[in-house]
Amino acid sequence: MSIATDQLVHWLLGSLELETTVFHVGQYCGRWHASTAGRALGSFHLVLHGDCFLHVEGQPPIALHPRDGVFLLRDIPHFLSSEPNPASLPPRVAMQALSAAQVGSTGLACGFFHFRDALSELIVSSFPDYLIIRAEDASLRAASTLFDLILAEAGGDPDHASPLIARLTEVLFFYVIRHVAQQDEIASGLLSIARRAEFAPLLDSMMREPGQDWSTDNMARLAHMSRASFYKHFIDASGQPPAQFLLQLRMKIAAQRLHAGDSVERTAEHVGYRSHAAFSRAFKKIIGEQPGAFRRASRQRAATQRLN
Template structure:
């Protein structure tokens, strides 16, 4: 990953404010089908042992996919979306992609993780909770799903993390270790590296990281959001005409450059407001001379006025914790 991409990965992760992860760990045998769809949360699946297939139905942006998962592979679904895991390379019938079939049993440690003698498949599943008020827009900068392969050279460090996750999962097969949540947070950092290196990703913000003319611009905007980043100044930064710059930025990232600049500014402003800064100070630090214009932009991005956001952020953690974090999750079978 380039230095620019490292800077941007850190910026993105700090904005997502991962709050909690809820896990279900175990294994399947025989005919089965598992899914975390329909719960209105981002989710992930880790293949602990054995092999299975991830099935994704077609949507407006891509064709249907069936992807083989080997031990050590990780799938991050950054939006709630129809999908399933199964031992069958053939996808389920249309409309049945998110059904759950079979029963998950306690995890075991097979002698051969690549091809267990009993044909079992070990899986760790979880849900991401975000608490930033900006998560929808920040997640829109990424593909809807990411598959991180254990054998990906850019994920060397992730292999050690995965081994720790698997070891923690086997310590108590009845109650997943809370350390799995922290380790998976770290694994997500490495997953962003996998995104930056993918050739086949659909148009999204991370596609810009593969273009040497755009990565320095994105890093510069993140590092100095208060600068006067007009379309003309951004085009000049990358030595392009205004028309060519706008077309390429939209084609590659899927959104206009002005929208990205606004998101960067509102992310910084939100962090300042959570830290106790006043609205005038936050507005000035992100390049707004008019508090009214700042308030309108902030509400457009976050859905709330900056004053209300600040008041909510300074409440005690107990008062502002999302209720969903404390709700039990049904078994994924």
């Protein structure tokens, strides 16, 4: 991963506000299927032991093995089952306690997550619908320790899992996001721009000085391209025109500064707005709420977390 990409990933991870809940932790035996679809939330399934198959609408079945996992960033039709191509949908059966793995059983930790703010939603908007992690992936070797800790907390009532499992899953999710940043399959967004050598210096300058005059001509000049060539290649890489990308980047940075406690006025000036009204309109368009309301909500969440 390049220095520019590495810096961006750390910035993105520091901006994510994630809340995870565990639905159940236990094991299934015999023929079974299970799903977390239909709740309007992101969800996850971690395979603690045994094997199963992930079925996503329109895709071939995906085999999952011990210490593999899937994070569904959006609520899409899917289910897990004991069979790769069931002639009929296996029954829904009760999950059993994970006290001792039975022969042929599959142990799972399943749950939901959501992003507490619009900035986090914006960050992952260009990511795939679901992310698969594999136990044999050397770049995720550190995640094996998290599976050990999750297994150590598992057991007992499947529907009343240890709250530590939710926190451990959040850490695992951050490993997954960093892992995604290293892949070539990212189609668009900030990470795809950072991974392109011709755009990485430009992105670094835009992040350090978002309030500068970042016209398309100035961007093209810094990227050492003609305006026409820059415009075409930038859209190919990011999936959007430079001006729209700049607007989203500025509002991401603004949201992060407001979350950190900066004033609306100082934040607006930092990202290039001298008009409070213009900044408020831009912020509402991208983030979904007024900057003052966003700042107050962020401070309230921080205060609540300190009390808890």
